[in-house]
Amino acid sequence: MSEQQDFIERARSPFSEAFEMFRKNHAAMAGLFVLVLIVVGGIVGPYLYVGDPFEMVWAPTTPPGEEGYLLGTDYLGRDMVSMLIYGARVSITIGLSAALLTVFIGITVGALAGFYKGWIEEVLMRITEFFQVLPTLLFSMVIVALFGASLPMITLAIGLVSWPAVARITRSEFLRIRELEYVTAARASGVSNLKLIFKVILPNALPPIIVQAALMVGSAILFEAGLSFLGLTDPNIISWGQIIGSNRPYILDASYTVTIPGVAIFVTVLAISLVGDGLNDALNPKLRQR
């Protein structure tokens, strides 16, 4: 038993070196700083900046800066700042939960396919290919259209269409790692398959999956924005994409109502992809040796 424990312990790779390298990456640190700012803003913003995002506070399409409204009001006279803060909550929540779901499905499918090989791999990879054939946005539009546009359903739709990328990466990592000596040794010492998958192989397969997961948060935010831009979202919530979609007919008078939320999405996703690139550099052992 102690021997098994030993193999499992050894399989866990230290992440401290990667952390050091990430800290030295200015672009990634800047991205992380922006992200923290947005998350904190989304959490504490409503308490600091008192205002109901649904309430009409002033004349519609008041330009930014006028009458004390920093970012102006939208076509319904709602305060853009309140809307953006609430929108941040929705975007971040959906981004994180959809990415989590994506990674969960992706790792499960990829790990099983890569570990067991044979017909299990064949079947699972065919299913993965099948999901890659469906245009993701159209597929999630159909799901939302048939089953309703609640936040959980949107999250599910995004997760359901995005997992194949994670599954492919997980599978190829598993295929590589399962042939390594310490896995063979662990297997020979009688470690169970479940432990092999989750405690021996998975920790070592994580680096590229973490990078992909970080990027998934960004894609999920973009995805949600696209759906709500098309109006396929819960009408009782405000999100960045939804602000753009609902204000779109009024761009002639108030282009800032679509420009500003777009900047919010852009900056958030950019920050996430900078963090993702930083993670990639830090976790990629080939680069680390340079």
Added chain:
Amino acid sequence: MAIFITILQRVFYAVMLLIAVLVLNFSMLHLAPGDIADTIAQASGGADAEVLEQIRKDYGLDQPFIVQLGQYIGKVLSFDLGHSFFYNQPVTSLIFEKVPATLLLVITAQIFALIVGVLLGVFSARNPNGLLSHFVTFTALFGYAAPVFWTGILLLITFSLNIQMFPSGGMVDVTVEGGFFTHAWDLFKHMVLPVFTLSTIFLALYSRLCRASMMEVLGSDFIRTAKAKGLSENQIVYKHALKNSLSPVVTLAGIQFSAVVSGAVLVEAVFSWPGLGSLALQSIIARDTPTILGILFFSALVVIVGNLITDMILRLIDPRVGSKG
């Protein structure tokens, strides 16, 4: 002969994928709350339980799931995607009306992104620390992070509302009169903004990948051989290196095909482009389920055919693809 068998295998596999899409379609329809009978009843202003039962019988909805599924697949394979109660038209003819516009948008954007992306990639690979190389890095980041509908609206505001260079939407101006070239020019003007918007994301992806693969190829042994032959710089880059660095880019373009179709939905919404995406949106709002599912099926078909074509192109570029050893 061997190539013929491979093509046959790919086509067979494609058909299997399509049938899988149908099974998925039908299962979703089955799982979704409400059925066609409800929709018809709604459309005709409500009906009592007896009438509903009759409609269900007429449409075979009282049959077991598997029988219905078989009937559904059989119908689709004979090009019958059902009837749209909203448009009161067969779904197939509705879709065929809109397909050319979407294909025009998707294919032009994909080709534009590939050509410009590859050129940017090649130029920047020849000078990795140059201005263009930084530009490629920048556009790659921008292209990933900017929501495509937002880019579209910004372009619309700038080039259609502020500087009135291009029309703000649609595919043709019905007031335009004249010969073929007048109409072609009109179509071109309508295409510029949507195509450019749609291609930005993919252009960024392709140029970054092309630069990376070009730089790798330029360092390989057979490039040294080409130099030792006394070939010129241009022959080395455009004949020997380019063809090798194209394979990963074409592979990526194939993988991205479904993303291009997805992006087209948003671009069509921004520029009121009369294609499948706009139709999908309208039918979702109208709860026109047969049309929605028909579009999903058809877009999957577009992606599958796109992948098949990519596969063939890949075989033309790289003789090692599909051969053992």
Added chain:
Amino acid sequence: MAPLLKVENLRIELTTRDGIAPVIDDLSLELNAGETLSFVGESGCGKSMTALAIMGLLPEKVGRIASGTIMFGGEDLSKASDARLREIRGNDISMIFQEPMTSLNPVYTIGEQISEVLRRHQNLGKTAAWSKAIELLDAVRIPNPNGRISDYPHQMSGGQRQRVMIAIALACQPKILIADEPTTALDVTVQAQIFDLLRDLGRETGTATILITHDMGAVAEMAERMIVMYAGRKAEDGPVDQIIEHPRHPYTKGLISCVPHLVATLTDERPELTEVRGIVPSLRDFGRDTCLFASRCNLADDKCRSKRPPEVHFKGQQNSACWHAEQL
């Protein structure tokens, strides 16, 4: 008769992380028409750099010719323009490389890759170049050249690919062929075939060959004269038979005793089989005014460690850069 190629006092500098290192330090050599000259030494001693310098293919921005001349047909190649070097490469001087598996372009047929060089340098049309390519494929002893001409590299074995490389190199009947470790990556049986081919074709066409290798056996079989290189400097040079019989440099001696059959057949006695101890000095130490072999040499004394040895001349045009050359 004037030599075909005359290299004088060549110095090649490489920019490394620790500064500039002379990877070739004061090298002079002559190559006569039709002869085979061999460069011998361990990897990293600058053999390949010399070849690349002659071809004008030193790695851009990293390596450069600091001083010296490379005279070829009255022309100094070290000062020739890029355009002029491109005319010479593949036409007057050509080269084959160590890795046949990766040296051919995977996406073009071998016919295209052979005829390309003919079109470039011989002004042949497409069909003429193609039929010449078939002839060349036959000349490098590939069976069924008419069928194989349309094959892609991945359809051929390593030995066959190296034959194709030889066909490309000899297509324009160059005056000089540089073969950089042409058989290292191949099976032993194939190695002998490739050497036979190189020797026979060299004789037929009158091409002079520079054979770069670390294999003393190949040198003994192929070359008339040899240059033993160590850490970017010439250790010893002269006629192959003479050097094998009586090496005048401890490094050469070490290399020869690494190959038992060579010594056995030539001297009919079997001295103890040895290896050359230690490793090649790091690039950082290349410019030092000492004997660079001193750290690995059992004859080394204070003189060796304080002053670079001058070249000592022996009869039969054998030269050795060793303070103890006379004693050996």
